[in-house]
Amino acid sequence: MSKNRYQPAPFRDRYGIGFHFAFGYGSSGHLLRNRTIVAVCSDGDEAQFINAAGLVVPCVAMDGLPELLRHAIRREYGQIIGDGQFAKPAHVLKAMEGAGTLRKWVTCYFGLAEFCFYFDDDTAWDAHEQAEIAGLTPAYILEMAELERRHQRRQRLASEIADSPQGLPDLPTPAELEERRQKAIAERLAELREQRRQALEQDRQLGAWLRGELPAPPLLRSVA
Structure with missing residues (x-):
């Protein structure tokens, strides 16, 4: 050993x-x-x-x-x-x-x-946000749409074999795909900005304690 x-x-x-x-x-x-x-x-x-x-x-x-x-x-x-x-x-x-x-x-x-x-470096944070949302692109959404199309095709074939056709929802339009992408981006940006807001507030409290302005140390282990 x-x-x-x-x-x-x-x-x-x-x-x-x-x-x-x-x-x-x-x-x-x-x-x-x-x-x-x-x-x-x-x-x-x-x-x-x-x-x-x-x-x-x-x-x-x-x-x-x-x-x-x-x-x-x-x-x-x-x-x-x-x-x-x-x-x-x-x-x-x-x-x-x-x-x-x-x-x-x-x-x-x-x-x-x-x-x-x-966290308080605006330039670095902006670059971080852009990197985080880079995956939420039209190409990514179109790929997801293609997966939906294939899934619906399999359902349609299975329904035809069973001789019991079922109505299937239409594929999303380009405008709907773009709306979905924008929503995903907005949600992710909101998450990132809330994370930053909390981090900066914790940093402010820790700084105040280190300067002697608070009687006890804040608990900050949750933020990297």
């Missing part, structure tokens, strides 16, 4: 919100800015995790963090970034600078995983 190799986690999500890195580790499809980690400040012992909205998220560094930091696309030395209730206060940063300990810190930045984008 083969043994699974132990893979240490890069961080512990203190409140179970579902924070994840911008690339690979738990990210896919459309992302919430406030749940997506795009930078990490670290001195090798301590770390501060920053989301795509520039806010510090309540995560604790684990054994796997050094390996993950290798994937950084850019590094800046001697600084700590990030705002919100979990960020280091200004007086602490000033004291660290005065003591010379700030120079030990490095901020690692990460890029988005391929095919990922944020």
